[in-house]
Amino acid sequence: MNLDQLIGRPIVFRGATVLTMDDAGVIEGGDVLVTGDTIAEIGRDLAVPDGTAEIDASGGILMPGMVDTHRHMWQTALRGLGADWTLTQYFVFYYLNWGKIFRPEDIHAGNTLSAIEAVDAGVTTTVDWSHGLRTVEHGEAAADALRSAPGRFVLAYGNxxxxxxxxxxxxxxxxxxxxxxxxxxxxxxxxxxxxxGDPKFPERAAFEAARDLGLRVTTHAGVWGATNDESIRLMWEGGFMTPGTTYVHAATLSEDSYQRIAASGGSVSVSTESEQSAGQGYPPSWELRRHGIPVSLSMDTSVWWSADLFSAMRATLSADRSREHLEAHARGDTVVHNRLRAEEVVRWATIGGARALGLESLIGSVTPGKKADLVLIKNDDAPALYPLLHPYGSVVYQAGRGDVHTVLVNGRVVKHEHRLVDLADVDLAGAKAAVGRTVEYARSTMGEEAWQDSITPELPAAERIPNPYTYTDFDGGEGRHRAQET
Known part of the structure; x- marks a missing residue:
């Protein structure tokens, strides 16, 4: 359907496999009617108002927009620069060397491109964990970018x-x-x-400021070598662990710390790809499940990864199951039933994120009366989405950002037929140009040597284990190897 036909009219998705993420579960061959910014009705063969625009969703999956609860959006301006970094190298780059060079316009550029990238991948709500705001001018730039970008956002202000x-x-x-x-x-x-974890707990004044201002706190917790159980203990004893607190990573905590998070009603944002690759600790979903701690998912930063929560769901499910198998094998046992299911990680990527933000009454499920943040996964030209036998499994293991057909945010179409819409606040060309200027500025400011060192960090020598079966000679005439004589 032509985009012009979708603007300013009610919209109905016809014939979808609807993952409601509420008590209605899965509705096969379902219709979803959107009027204004709201999900008006869900069912089969819905009667709709005259003039309603129809989107053929048959063969596709209609689900809530995904929610990313921890993403350093400003760092998208240097996308992929740290592909081979460890967490230590990340800290050295941003905290010690180059975080100070970013200007307000660089924050704006990174946020804008990151926001467009998110909705393109079906992520309709993003927490901008914006810790590059070293002045309020930087903060204003971050907020202005989010206000003018497509999507729903939370600015988590940091420095x-x-x-x-x-x-x-x-x-x-x-x-x-x-x-x-x-x-x-x-x-x-x-x-x-x-x-x-400083025993003097200077962060107390920041928590008191949050309380005075009525703002939630999001904090990197349980990060190897950075934040630990002492951090949790200080928060607990200070009375600052609340249901609205989000603990990012929480990968290297003790039993006692997990119990405190669970008892206080807080939630954990798991960034599996980051934890696996950068080194915060083993992705903790297996511990969070054991303690009944609510989970949401996040992508961390495009200096490593993209805004692709399909990847996050897949990585999280695989890491959780891998941990169970490893622990069982260490006991001499075999896992015969997977505890974590595909449905649960889809839940973490949608309603789980909404709950972490206190927005579960508005978004996170395909429920009448909620805001119309919707994602249609459909790609008739791709073999991977057929047959559609296990819809949650198809979302996690088969689908990708290229299969995102249509995205609505607050009832507004921002992507349709696999293409971002051409509206004033979806200016991809302009966003790329702004980021290009940031790259030129950062590269010239850092100098070419530092720039190249960032792309290709030092590679330590690999330790090789001597192999007694190594063949060192080859007899071409006889066509066989001869083992080295010892």
């Missing part, structure tokens, strides 16, 4: 180069909060800072 107990209580930041206005469901506001 990796500042002390959170200072900047959260500065007149400049308090002025920013006043200018920001009342957060709403299209653009929320949180505080983003970490607790180092």
């Amino acid at each position: 990796l180069l500042g002390a959170p107990w200072e900047w959260t209580n500065s007149p400049e930041f308090r002025g920013f909060v006043e200018r920001f206005g009342t957060p709403d469901d299209m653009l929320g506001l949180q505080l983003a800072f970490d607790v180092t």
Whole structure:
């Protein structure tokens, strides 16, 4: 259907396999009617108002828009630069060397491209864990980018180069909060800072600021070599562990810390690809399940990874099952039933994220009365989505961002027939141009040697184990190897 026919009219998706993520479960051959910004009705063969635009969703999966609860959107401006970094190299690059060079316009450029990338992949809500805001001008640039971009966002305001107990209580930041206005469901506001475990607990003042301002806190917890059980203990004893707190990673915590998170009602944002590759710790979904801690999913940063929650779901399910198999094998046992199912990780990527943000009454499921944040996964030209036998399994293991056919945010079409719509706030060419300017600036400021060192960090010598079966000579005449004489 032509995009012009979808604008300003009710929309009905016809004949989809609907993953409601609520008590209705899966509806095969289902219709979903959207009027304005709201899901109006779900059923089969719905009668719709005159003038309703129809989208043929047969053979496709209609699900809630996905929710990414932890993404450093500003770092998208240097997409892929750290593909071979460890977490230590990430810290050195941003915290010690180059985080200070980013200008407000660079924050704006990274956020804008990241926002467009997200909706293209079916991620309709993103928490911008924006810890590059070293001045309020940087914060204004981040907020302006999110206000003008397609999608639903939460600005988690942070400053990796500042002390959170200072900047959260500065007149400049308090002025920013006043200018920001009342957060709403299209653009929320949180505080983003970490607790180092210093026994003096200087972060207390930042938590008190969050309490005074009525803002949630999101914090990197259980990160190997950075934040640990002492951080959790200090938060607990200070009375700052609340149901609205999000603990990012939480990969290297003790039993006691997981129990405290569970008892306080907080949630954990699991970034499996990041934890596996960068080194925060083994992805903790297996521990979170055992303790009944609510889970959401996130992609962390495009300096490594993309905004693809399909990848996050796949990696999380695989990592969880791998852990179960390894532990069983260490006991001499065999896993014969998988505890974590595909449906659950789809839930974590949708309603789980909504709950972590306190938005579960508005988004996260295909439920009448909720906001119309919807994703149609359909690709008639791809063999991988047929047959559709296990829809949750197809989402996790078969689908990808290229299969995202249509995306609605707040009832508005932002992608259709696999293409981003051509509207004022979906200016992909303009976003790329702005990021191009950031890349040129960063490269020239860093210098070519530092730039190349960042792309190709030093590779330590590999330790090789001597192999007694190695063949060292080859007799071409006889056509066989001769073993080395010992």
